Amino acid sequence: MTLIRISSPHAHGSDSTASVMRRVLIATVPGVIALTWFFGFGSLVNIIWASLVAVACEALALTLRRKPLGFYLQDYSALVTATLLGIALPPYAPWWLIAIGVASAILMAKHLYGGLGYNPFNPAMVGYVVLLISFPVQMTAWAPPRGLGEVPGLLQALQACFLPAQYDAVTMATPLDMVRQNNSLLLEDLWRDPLFGRWAGIGWEWVNLAFLAGGLWLLYRRVFSWHAPVAMLASLGLMAALFYDGGSSASGGSPLFHLLSGATMFGAFFIITDPVSSAVSVRGRLIFGALIGTLVYLIRAWGNYPDAVAFAVLVANFSAPFIDHYTQPRSYGHSKSGGQP
Amino acid sequence: MRRIHDFHGGIHPAENKLQSLATGIRPAGIPSQLILPLAQHIGAPSQPLVSPGDRVLKGQLIASAAGHVSVPLHAPSSGQILAIEDRPVPHPSGYSAPCVVIECDGRDEWVEEPSGIRNYRACEPSALLEKIRSAGIAGMGGAGFPTAVKLAGKPGAGITTLIINGTECEPYITADDILMQERAADILAGVDIMRHILKPQEILFGIEDNKPAAIAALKTAAAGSDVEIITFPTKYPSGGEKQLIEILTGKQVPSGGLPADIGVICQNVGTAVAVRNAVIYGRPLISRITTVTGDAVTAPGNFEVLLGTPMAHLLALAGFSAEKCERLIMGGPMMGFTVSGAEVPVVKTTNCVLAPTTREMPTPPPAQPCIRCGLCAQACPASLLPQQLFWFAQGKEFDKLEQHNLFDCIECGACSWVCPSHIPLVQYYRAAKADIVKQRRDHEKSEQARLRFEARQERIAREEAEREAKRAARKQAAEKRAELAAEGGDEDPVQAAIERARARKTAQQGTAPANTPDGGVKQLAALREKLAKTEQRLALSREAGEDNKIVTALEATVQRLRDRISAAEQSPAERETP
Ligand code: SF4
Numbered sequence: 024m025t026l027i028r029i030s031s032p033h034a035h036g037s038d039s040t041a042s043v044m045r046r047v048l049i050a051t052v053p054g055v056i057a058l059t060w061f062f063g064f065g066s067l068v069n070i071i072w073a074s075l076v077a078v079a080c081e082a083l084a085l086t087l088r089r090k091p092l093g094f095y096l097q098d099y100s101a102l103v104t105a106t107l108l109g110i111a112l113p114p115y116a117p118w119w120l121i122a123i124g125v126a127s128a129i130l131m132a133k134h135l136y137g138g139l140g141y142n143p144f145n146p147a148m149v150g151y152v153v154l155l156i157s158f159p160v161q162m163t164a165w166a167p168p169r170g171l172g173e174v175p176g177l178l179q180a181l182q183a184c185f186l187p188a189q190y191d192a193v194t195m196a197t198p199l200d201m202v203r204q205n206n207s208l209l210l211e212d213l214w215r216d217p218l219f220g221r222w223a224g225i226g227w228e229w230v231n232l233a234f235l236a237g238g239l240w241l242l243y244r245r246v247f248s249w250h251a252p253v254a255m256l257a258s259l260g261l262m263a264a265l266f267y268d269g270g271s272s273a274s275g276g277s278p279l280f281h282l283l284s285g286a287t288m289f290g291a292f293f294i295i296t297d298p299v300s301s302a303v304s305v306r307g308r309l310i311f312g313a314l315i316g317t318l319v320y321l322i323r324a325w326g327n328y329p330d331a332v333a334f335a336v337l338v339a340n341f342s343a344p345f346i347d348h349y350t351q352p353r354s355y356g357h358s359k360s361g362g363q364p
Numbered sequence: 365m366r367r368i369h370d371f372h373g374g375i376h377p378a379e380n381k382l383q384s385l386a387t388g389i390r391p392a393g394i395p396s397q398l399i400l401p402l403a404q405h406i407g408a409p410s411q412p413l414v415s416p417g418d419r420v421l422k423g424q425l426i427a428s429a430a431g432h433v434s435v436p437l438h439a440p441s442s443g444q445i446l447a448i449e450d451r452p453v454p455h456p457s458g459y460s461a462p463c464v465v466i467e468c469d470g471r472d473e474w475v476e477e478p479s480g481i482r483n484y485r486a487c488e489p490s491a492l493l494e495k496i497r498s499a500g501i502a503g504m505g506g507a508g509f510p511t512a513v514k515l516a517g518k519p520g521a522g523i524t525t526l527i528i529n530g531t532e533c534e535p536y537i538t539a540d541d542i543l544m545q546e547r548a549a550d551i552l553a554g555v556d557i558m559r560h561i562l563k564p565q566e567i568l569f570g571i572e573d574n575k576p577a578a579i580a581a582l583k584t585a586a587a588g589s590d591v592e593i594i595t596f597p598t599k600y601p602s603g604g605e606k607q608l609i610e611i612l613t614g615k616q617v618p619s620g621g622l623p624a625d626i627g628v629i630c631q632n633v634g635t636a637v638a639v640r641n642a643v644i645y646g647r648p649l650i651s652r653i654t655t656v657t658g659d660a661v662t663a664p665g666n667f668e669v670l671l672g673t674p675m676a677h678l679l680a681l682a683g684f685s686a687e688k689c690e691r692l693i694m695g696g697p698m699m700g701f702t703v704s705g706a707e708v709p710v711v712k713t714t715n716c717v718l719a720p721t722t723r724e725m726p727t728p729p730p731a732q733p734c735i736r737c738g739l740c741a742q743a744c745p746a747s748l749l750p751q752q753l754f755w756f757a758q759g760k761e762f763d764k765l766e767q768h769n770l771f772d773c774i775e776c777g778a779c780s781w782v783c784p785s786h787i788p789l790v791q792y793y794r795a796a797k798a799d800i801v802k803q804r805r806d807h808e809k810s811e812q813a814r815l816r817f818e819a820r821q822e823r824i825a826r827e828e829a830e831r832e833a834k835r836a837a838r839k840q841a842a843e844k845r846a847e848l849a850a851e852g853g854d855e856d857p858v859q860a861a862i863e864r865a866r867a868r869k870t871a872q873q874g875t876a877p878a879n880t881p882d883g884g885v886k887q888l889a890a891l892r893e894k895l896a897k898t899e900q901r902l903a904l905s906r907e908a909g910e911d912n913k914i915v916t917a918l919e920a921t922v923q924r925l926r927d928r929i930s931a932a933e934q935s936p937a938e939r940e941t942p
């Protein structure tokens with residue numbers, strides 16, 4: 024009998040990186056269903072095409088870096104990046120746009136920095152911002168929601184993606200654009216526009232609630248802690264309340280409008296919770312989330328982009344190491360100042 | 365009701381305790397050989413008092429304590445000393461160490477009827493401590509610190525709280541649980557002795573709430589006494605000394621300090637029983653309760669084992685199938701370590717022998733990259749950031765590691781347990797700690813070597829300077845003589861007159877010996893002597909790491925003396941040629 028010598032602990036919990044990533048993928052399902060219902064099959068096609076490109080890029084990068092393919096592909100992280108980017112991109116985006124976005128995310132934002140766990144920026148958001156800066160026209164074209172226009176079917180969605188030249192896109196301003204550009208109507212009057220629903224934009228409110236549901240499930244499964252999402256939503260709501268201005272024509276929109284518009288919930292539960300590029304300690308994550316919420320509002324109200332989550336997240340990613348430096352938790356047996364009690 | 369405090373983090377691994385609780389304590393009998401390592405405790409190894417061939421009796425002293433932090437060792441059964449040699453011992457590094465090997469004769473003859481102190485309350489604590497020391501008791505919960513040393517404590521450190529640790533939070537292990545169930549009165553008798561020694565204001569007995577039978581037994585046994593039996597929710601590692609103190613008192617042991625610094629002492633339940641046996645019955649520590657469990661044994665349970673019993677003997681009693689088991693662990697699954705083979709003996713700190721099947725504890729999968737999910741930080745009972753420590757440990761950034769309080773890590777393994785990327789974090793921390801300790805020691809050594817080297821260089825330079833000075837003085841004297849001899853010859857008359865006048869003047873003054881060549885040499889020698897002394901003093905104080913101020917002051921003095929010497933060496937030459 025030869026016994027192996029191995030360091031403690033000898034027992035292990037049941038979680039694995041792959042199971043964490045799988046849960047994240049599962050949790051996107053309600054949001055994706057809502058997107059598909061209100062905006063057609065565009066997002067689904069985005070996700071599938073992005074996933075194929077992502078796996079190819081990941082395999083290419085791993086081969087170039089001489090890493091075992093099977094072992095690293097199993098962690099599902101490339102699929103998660105692709106899915107998140109596919110959701111963030113406007114539906115009916117052309118194939119090359121998606122491919123460029125995914126390649127930037129996987130090759131540049133992830134593998135150039137050393138692969139999973141070493142990337143300081145959220146890969147999906149890097150991909151998104153690269154596209155937004157390079158192709159602003161394609162990136163700001165959102166399809167009209169169900170009820171305001173024809174919702175394209177699967178075939179049309181495929182055509183839009185792979186034969187973009189033959190596809191005649193119908194696009195429309197998003198509710199966030201409307202509120203930002205509004206300077207003459209009281210909010211109340213603006214709300215008469217058919218684009219608005221009960222709390223926010225038609226369709227958007229449900230998409231956000233669906234992502235909220237998925238996020239709550241992830242919280243329940245303890246995939247991440249509540250600190251960053253709650254801090255982000257709270258600070259966004261607070262900023263919106265501060266600048267609500269009683270619903271005048273200069274109003275930035277109600278807190279509820281902001282919470283249920285654009286990529287708020289998707290960002291709060293699927294983007295800023297990316298552990299790799301966020302702050303590490305509990306206090307750090309609170310600050311990290313609050314910073315993003317504040318930035319999202321500032322960019323939405325005074326910036327020039329359709330939505331602000333991507334930029335806010337990248338700025339916060341950049342500050343994460345500083346946040347970490349100042350929020351090291353008090354270890355057992357140390358006083359607050361870092362000395363002893 | 366006492367308020368229970370919580371500690372940060374913690375995990376809930378599968379308990380797996382029922383397997384070994386099916387039966388009560390079973391005697392493990394007398395094996396054919398007992399292997400007794402001389403170092404079963406923290407501190408200096410014991411000194412053997414017997415030689416191969418000697419016959420020893422049960423309870424006979426076979427090795428004495430070597431110094432203050434050490435314990436003696438007794439023969440657990442009668443027999444013959446077979447050898448005193450290196451044998452594989454249970455140790456994380458798996459090495460061999462000196463052991464006394466006894467070939468048992470099976471007669472189990474006692475050395476003599478040991479005498480105890482029944483009426484210990486009438487005894488001085490020092491006498492009781494002596495009893496405990498001579499019984500060879502070392503902390504039986506796992507650390508193995510000499511119990512008498514811990515109980516004696518720092519003089520003047522008032523102990524207000526005595527904590528009895530019946531937590532046993534490690535999965536699988538039930539040795540303390542069964543002891544509390546079956547021998548609650550013995551434990552409390554031991555606690556009472558410790559009360560007499562320490563005179564604490566309160567005695568808190570902490571147990572996790574997953575041991576209802578033990579809690580009931582203790583409550584019955586403690587009825588009417590002031591020992592508070594306190595139960596709290598099960599969570600690993602609540603049995604860690606620091607965590608238990610926080611749970612029961614809400615206080616934290618200062619980093620780098622001891623529980624005694626906040627007036628607390630912790631003792632394990634097994635240690636309490638050993639103290640009772642030593643004081644009341646005079647019996648040395650020669651056996652303990654050990655859990656044998658894991659799916660590779662068919663009859664898991666708790667055994668009363670003679671110290672030195674090879675694990676193989678115990679495993680056989682529990683129905684061990686070697687082919688199912690690829691690692692043998694001393695201790696529990698969280699903090700236990702693998703041993704090199706089943707021939708290693710049970711020692712004073714062996715609370716469990718765990719023989720898992722390969723299915724039960726599979727070889728860990730290769731580690732994946734850290735995704736910084738932070739689960740480890742949420743689980744860490746020391747409130748560290750394990751993912752950052754891992755990062756710095758990989759980069760060997762020792763400063764950062766210390767800044768992130770690596771040395772507050774209790775190696776509980778909670779971080780590794782939760783890590784979804786299966787990173788063996790604790791292994792990295794152990795290695796980093798060892799590296800840092802080694803670096804510190806190397807640094808100290810090289811610092812000492814540097815000081816020694818410098819002192820030597822200085823001495824050589826000084827001796828050289830002295831020789832040089834002597835040579836110069838001799839040369840000068842010779843020149844002087846030659847000059848004097850030449851005087852009166854074909855010499856400049858004016859110069860000669862001046863010379864004579866000056867000589868007269870010098871003779872008249874007579875008070876400035878330095879101005880005469882002879883006086884100058886004397887003064888120079890005095891200065892040199894002073895310099896040498898000061899330099900010696902400087903080297904000494906540097907070596908002793910004395911206050912910076914002293915060193916600087918000495919350095920200044922040395923410099924001043926050197927200046928004066930060189931000035932003095934110059935001046936006679938100058939005088940010769942005005
Ligand atoms: S649990 Fe593992 S993967 Fe997660 S942050 Fe800690 S070390 Fe990294």
Ligand code: SF4
Nearest residue numbers: 744773774776777779
């Ligand atoms: S092993 Fe150390 S770092 Fe890991 S959880 Fe325990 S105390 Fe924290």
